[in-house]
Amino acid sequence: MGMGRGADSPKSDLEETRDLLGGEGGAGEDDKHDGHVEGVWGWLVVAASFSVICVLDGIGYSFGVFLEPLIADLGVGRGALSMAGSLQVGVYSLSGPIVAMV
Numbered sequence: 725m726g727m728g729r730g731a732d733s734p735k736s737d738l739e740e741t742r743d744l745l746g747g748e749g750g751a752g753e754d755d756k757h758d759g760h761v762e763g764v765w766g767w768l769v770v771a772a773s774f775s776v777i778c779v780l781d782g783i784g785y786s787f788g789v790f791l792e793p794l795i796a797d798l799g800v801g802r803g804a805l806s807m808a809g810s811l812q813v814g815v816y817s818l819s820g821p822i823v824a825m826v
Contacts, residue, residue, distance in 0.1 A: 784816050 741762075787809035794805055 780816075784813060787812065 791802070791805060791809070795802060798805065
């Protein structure tokens with residue numbers, strides 16, 4: 725028995741997680757970590773998600789800034805090019821609920 729815990733004492737969340745993921749959960753090297761590593765990975769995922777959303781929204785909603793140079797380069801009318809930008813925002817918005825179900 726380790727550190728005053730009885731045989732009937734409940735497992736901590738960290739020990740249960742290790743058991744589910746196939747870790748040994750017994751006394752050893754893994755007991756040096758007290759769960760803070762998982763918190764770092766969580767914040768890394770949050771930061772990466774925030775960065776991706778910023779880039780995608782920046783591309784998706786800044787079409788108007790590039791409208792005049794695109795009209796000059798492509799030689800098409802403002803209506804046709806604006807329709808392409810509107811379709812981009814529409815598909816981006818309408819795909820949200822479908823992606824959320826996945």
